[in-house]
Amino acid sequence: xxxxxxxxxxxxxxxxxxxxxxxxxxxxxxxxxxxxxxxxxxxxxxxxxxxxxxxxxxxxxxxxxxxxxxxxxxxxxxxxxxxxxxxxxxxxxxxxxxxxxxxxxxxxxxxxxxxxxxxxxxxxxxxxxxxxxxxxxxxxxxxxxxxxxxxxxxxxxxxxxxxxxxxxxxxxxxxxxxxxxxxxxxxxxxxxxxxxxxxxxxxxxxxxxxxxxxxxxxxxxxxxxxxxxxxxxxxxxxxxxxxxxxxxxxxxxxxxxxxxxxxxxxxxxxxxxxxxxxxxxxxxxxxxxxxxxxxxxxxxxxxxxxxxxxxxxxxxxxxxxxxxxxxxxxxxxxxxxxxxxxxxxxxxxxxxxxxxxxxxxxxxxxxxxxxxxxxxxxxxxxxxxxxxxxxxxxxxxxxxxxxxxxxxxxxxxxxxxxxxxxxxxxxxxxxxxxxxxxxxxxxxxxxxxxxxxxxxxxxxxxxxxxxxxxxxxxxxxxxxxxxxxxxxxxxxxxxxxxxxxxxxxxxxxxxxxxxxxxxxxxxxxxxxxxxxxxxxxxxxxxxxxxxxxxxxxxxxxxxxxxxxxxxxxxxxxxxxxxxxxxxxxxxxxxxxxxxxxxxxxxxxxxxxxxxxxxxxxxxxxxxxxxxxxxxxxxxxxxxxxxxxxxxxxxxxxx
Numbered sequence: 259x260x261x262x263x264x265x266x267x268x269x270x271x272x273x274x275x276x277x278x279x280x281x282x283x284x285x286x287x288x289x290x291x292x293x294x295x296x297x298x299x300x301x302x303x304x305x306x307x308x309x310x311x312x313x314x315x316x317x318x319x320x321x322x323x324x325x326x327x328x329x330x331x332x333x334x335x336x337x338x339x340x341x342x343x344x345x346x347x348x349x350x351x352x353x354x355x356x357x358x359x360x361x362x363x364x365x366x367x368x369x370x371x372x373x374x375x376x377x378x379x380x381x382x383x384x385x386x387x388x389x390x391x392x393x394x395x396x397x398x399x400x401x402x403x404x405x406x407x408x409x410x411x412x413x414x415x416x417x418x419x420x421x422x423x424x425x426x427x428x429x430x431x432x433x434x435x436x437x438x439x440x441x442x443x444x445x446x447x448x449x450x451x452x453x454x455x456x457x458x459x460x461x462x463x464x465x466x467x468x469x470x471x472x473x474x475x476x477x478x479x480x481x482x483x484x485x486x487x488x489x490x491x492x493x494x495x496x497x498x499x500x501x502x503x504x505x506x507x508x509x510x511x512x513x514x515x516x517x518x519x520x521x522x523x524x525x526x527x528x529x530x531x532x533x534x535x536x537x538x539x540x541x542x543x544x545x546x547x548x549x550x551x552x553x554x555x556x557x558x559x560x561x562x563x564x565x566x567x568x569x570x571x572x573x574x575x576x577x578x579x580x581x582x583x584x585x586x587x588x589x590x591x592x593x594x595x596x597x598x599x600x601x602x603x604x605x606x607x608x609x610x611x612x613x614x615x616x617x618x619x620x621x622x623x624x625x626x627x628x629x630x631x632x633x634x635x636x637x638x639x640x641x642x643x644x645x646x647x648x649x650x651x652x653x654x655x656x657x658x659x660x661x662x663x664x665x666x667x668x669x670x671x672x673x674x675x676x677x678x679x680x681x682x683x684x685x686x687x688x689x690x691x692x693x694x695x696x697x698x699x700x701x702x703x704x705x706x707x708x709x710x711x712x713x714x715x716x717x718x719x720x721x722x723x724x725x726x727x728x729x730x731x732x733x734x735x736x737x738x739x740x741x742x743x744x745x746x747x748x749x750x751x752x753x754x755x756x757x758x759x760x761x762x763x764x765x766x767x768x769x770x771x772x773x774x775x776x777x778x779x780x781x782x783x784x785x786x787x788x789x790x791x792x793x794x795x796x797x798x799x800x801x802x803x804x805x806x807x808x809x810x811x812x813x814x815x816x817x818x819x820x821x822x823x824x825x826x827x828x829x830x831x832x833x834x835x836x837x838x839x840x841x842x843x844x845x846x847x848x849x850x851x852x853x854x855x856x857x858x859x860x861x862x863x864x865x866x867x868x869x870x871x872x873x874x875x876x877x878x879x880x881x882x883x884x885x886x887x888x889x890x891x892x893x894x895x896x897x898x899x900x901x902x903x904x905x906x907x908x909x910x911x912x
Contacts, residue, residue: 265335266422271801272560273425278632279410279462279639280378283474286452286463289441290481291489297480299473305448309343311472315479319345319362327355331430331556339426341442342367345482359434362490363441363482364427368420371447375421377412378464379639410462410639420446425561428455433556433564436522438625438651439491441482443475450475457561457586458649459629464637495623499523499550501572509572512579515552524549524571524582525623526653529597529616547616548574549582549655562802565649566724568708573655580615581659581711585724589626589650593734595619596724597654599700603723606697610678610690612711612721617654625651646806652724659719663710663771669780669835671716677883678718679710680768680876690720691768692876695761699729703759705767706741707775727759735759738807743796744770747818748849750800750811762849762873769842769879770796770814773825776835783830792825818843819850841882845873 297314313321321343328338340356341364352360368374411421424444431440432455439456445468452463468475488494499521501509510517525546551571557564568583585596594602600614619625627649632638666672680691694700702709702723709722725739735758738749746766748754777784777792784792795817800810817825826839848854 260335262335262337265337266419268799268801269334269339269422269425269429269560270418272429272562273460274802274806275411276459276562276629277376277411277421277462278459278629278635279376280464281461281632281635281637283452283463283466285637286454286461287474287478287481289454289461290478290485293481293484295480295484296476299476301472303469303472305469308445308468312475312479315476316345316483318348318483320348320350321345322355324356324364325367329354329356329358329430331358331434331558332356332426334426334558339423341365341427358427358430361431361435363443364431365443365445366420366423366427368444368446370416371449372414373416373420374444374446374449374451374465375412375417375424376410376451376462376465420444424453428460429559429561429564430556431455432457432561433558436493436496437491438493439627441491443478452478454629455561456627456629456649457564458627458646461629461632493623493625495525495620495625497523501550509550513551513570513572519552521550522553524551524653526582526616526655527618527620527622529601529614529618547655549580550574551582560802562806566708566722570659581612581656583617583654583656585652586627586649587652587724588647588737589621590647590734592731593727595652597652599723599726600654600656602698603694606693608690608693608698610717610719611723612659612719613657615655615657618652620651620653656721658713659711659721660714661712663707663712663718663775664779666712666775666779667716671712672775672780673883674716675710675712675718676768676772679720680880680883691764692880694726695729695876700726701729701735701759701761702726702764703739704741705764705771706744707771708741710771732758740767742800742808742810743774743798745808745811746770746849747811747815750808751815752803752809761875762846765873765876765879766818766846766849769846772842773829773839776831776839777829780831780835784828788828792828795825815850818846819852821847821851838882842879845878849873 300311303311309321309323322345323342324340324344325342328340332339332341341361343365344356344361345363345365346352346357346360347362350360412418424442427442428440431437439454442453442455444451444453446465448467448469449465450468451465454461466474482490500506501521507517510519510521515521525548527546528544549571551569554567554569565586566583568581570579571582572578573580583596587595595618597614597617600611603611604614630646630648633646663672663675666675678690691702691705694702700723702720702725704722704725706722709720711719711721713719727734727739729735738745739759740749742750744767746763748766749757749759749763751757774793774796776782777789782789795813798810798813800808803809817823823840823843826836826843829836829839
């Protein structure tokens, strides 16, 4: 088993430099509305009587000691990271003592102040102020006249462990709930801090001695106790719901939902781009539609990776099953939403994409991150911290998607679906991906298993356009996008910090998707050890750097740089499949094999294409796939549904 230190390092690496602090405590309290009626607060308390006293100020919650009861969602790498105390809504139904899916907030308690993961700058009384200032105020922490630039995140071993504990609980909280933001409390010895979390970062308060100033702790908890669900960060656009008894079992079967599984109602904005705000009789048109569906299965990945949820839901108005997708997208001026991209793709008649029905941003309901707003606050310890773009929740409804790529039924269907996503009938037989690239200048930038769908007729669809960018927008192409297991080795290389996303990166992602899917789901004679070795190429751990880039991919670069193609040799499959993989891998040798790159640079120009030219267009890759489709008639026509359980889903859910 991986060491706990390695697991903690991975947790810390998934949340790089996203803690913004140290916000003055009185200012932090403004995250929650003021309320009256707070019980009398003792002036001095001891650590031993803390929990008993806190219950006076959390009358709407149950404070439960969760320290000895793990929840699977906060077990990471075999190690437990559950909170010390969970705050649950009174009389709420929960699955066990620790249930992150129903927790309203949580407290982590460490015995020693030395375990505090953050370092506050001195307060104003610790400075020799050159100018008069009110005694109760704190000075700007980055004042150049003081030549003082504190490091907020402590590098002490105990501090790192505490910070990893915080991140693990937060990952589980957001992954198992419908939340816009959330709150937690950290107590180290006699010192306490408040933390505000959203999907882009965390704002941390300055620490205070709660044993001497208990009113700050009780004021925060009392405000939280009296706050509405929306003020506590609950996503009010998702509500528990039920179906009429006469329809319940039939709709659950269509959705693949168990009879005892909870159902939820989802609000999705209506696409009004081409509609009048009123109908023919002058009545206002609806701004949102309502759908019923399950809670999506958690993926146990980091908060910054929890960008997308997608699953089938029931259209209450149209009485049919449709595909629901929710994305937390980068909110930047000049970027297109996925809704706008789908409208453009359909207007240009790009083939093999899902039917777009409607959708839009949920910002009207407050579903937008705010932690970036504090990066340059006067109290921020890291004033030169690169400002990050906010995230906004975006929802869309798509049609004619029945399954995703991982559920192909036969080898023939797999290659047909893959071909459809890459190569569709359009103009001069340009591919789906190439049509968007050639005629709209769009790079998809997120080719993955989840983004290749299958219709009821067994045809393939290329979806998941939320990360796409115009080739002309170089500044956007510098922002790393995609699903790490399927991103190109070049984009994940630490030495290519300023790399732009290019066509070859998308084409390489198609190759990674094909190999992963074949190794994991296609019946073959490869032994379990070799199969797992091959899958580890894509399950490699990735580190998120301070710029938010995933770093890793060394195994991908290694297998694509090897002229002997060890990945193909280990994969025992029918000869025609092996030949196809060898041909496709051969296209990408030039990206990673230094000998070939050297030879190409020193070869006189000829009338023939160089190896690099093969990755500058779709034609070569399309040719190999197109030639393989007729020959797949000879592949074993086996129903592979029993083969799905070869290996548990990884942290990305596939």
